[in-house]
Amino acid sequence: MTVESAASAISAPAAPERLRIPPVVRGGAPLLGHAWNLVRDPLGFLAALRDHGDLVRIRLGPKTAYAVCDPQLVGAMLKSTDYIVGGPLWDTLEVLLGKGVATSNGPLHRRQRRMMQPAFRPERIADYARVMEEEAQATAARWDHGSTVDVSAEMFRTAVRIVSRSLLEVESIGEKADRISDSLHTVFEGLYRRMVLSVGPLYRVPTPANRRFERALADLHALVDEIIAERRAHGNGQEQDLLAVLLRARDESGQPLTDQEIHDHVVSLVVAGAENVASTLAWAFHLLTEHPDQERRLVEEVNSVTRGRPVAFADLMELRHTRNVVTEAMRIRPAAWIFTRRSVAETSLGGYRIPADADIVYSVYAMQRDPRSFDRHLEFDPDRWNPERAASVPEFAMMPFSVGNRKCPGDHFSLAELTIILATVLPKWRLSPVERTDTGTKVGITLHPKKLVLRAERR
């Protein structure tokens, strides 16, 4: 049986009378149910769900949601046509992403994905890598010996500049990158609350937190409009980037995309492209400060491959340990960590009955730290990704970029970017924590360190 058919067998319809009802997880707060656990200790709560079963029912306010804890079942669900992008995460994210590629479904999603795909072809990554190299070098050149660096902010700025310059060919991103970073952090924090505690009208009360959220959201949308307006005003019509593709696109009846559609696509790209990469980098730098032996091996590898010249795309194949560090950082500290889906019809998953229109939650954070899938699961061990050991990792246990028709189109782009940045910065700078560093986890739509401030010393 192929993997595809094994996955579909798990999610294939079975005689309804044979299907089991997923067990209910007890506890939760009155009225709020497990939404309270998702506010108080989301990571611990989601990881503990696997002790209740492979597929369980939880209560989010008045609604029942289904939490899938077993990687095989998650993989089967993601490959099945019985589920669409929907549920609490995506319903909430629509406030930010509108009807862009990440939130649409069906024929609209297929059309948007087709339009976007050429920009992510492997042969294009080599072109983008030149921008990645330049931006990584510029970041490494900006710091002073002995200074303290807000690494989270620096990585966000670098990631926004890379996605803007490579995919959108926006050269004058300048201070916009900082504004996008500030706004997005506020928006992501607010969106997470709105996702787990859906008390709609309360978020319209003009409290300071709600006002901050609305201001940040408006600023983010205004910034994206500025990017599009600049291109319309100053573009030469010869650009080959994704923004040019969007501006030139016509639908079946010859109509161009509306301004709102273009806006939604650009927001999706900037948000998806910058936030995940920046958070992953922040975690990787943090993990390497905690594991100096791994950092030393990475620097030695880069130096032996490049012999002092700048890191280039052509080096990536040889930077095996650096790539293992990136992969292991994404396993143990995934930026995108909680996902939802909605069932389109009554169906079954692993012998359990899933009703139509059910909200389904799964967490790659919990899955990628599951002791059933990874030995010494809480240990940062990049060598587990050497081919002979990686072969024993169960299918779907590690999927930072997802699988199925919503798989991240930016996976190769991201892996090149993450590797180039680590390999450019670390041979130049030794980074160590200072007192202000708070590496506790900031939980929002993504996970990132609360305040990663590191002292930079030139090697």
Ligand code: HEM
């Ligand atoms: C470390 C970096 C990244 C991670 C971990 C990541 C992760 C993901 C995941 C898990 C999904 C699927 C969501 C789901 O199944 O519900 C996704 C979708 C997406 N990602 Fe990424 N991503 C990263 C970087 C990027 C970059 C650099 C871009 C573009 C420049 C990008 C663009 C997108 C888009 C457009 C989607 C929506 C795809 C669709 O729904 O068809 N991502 N990403």
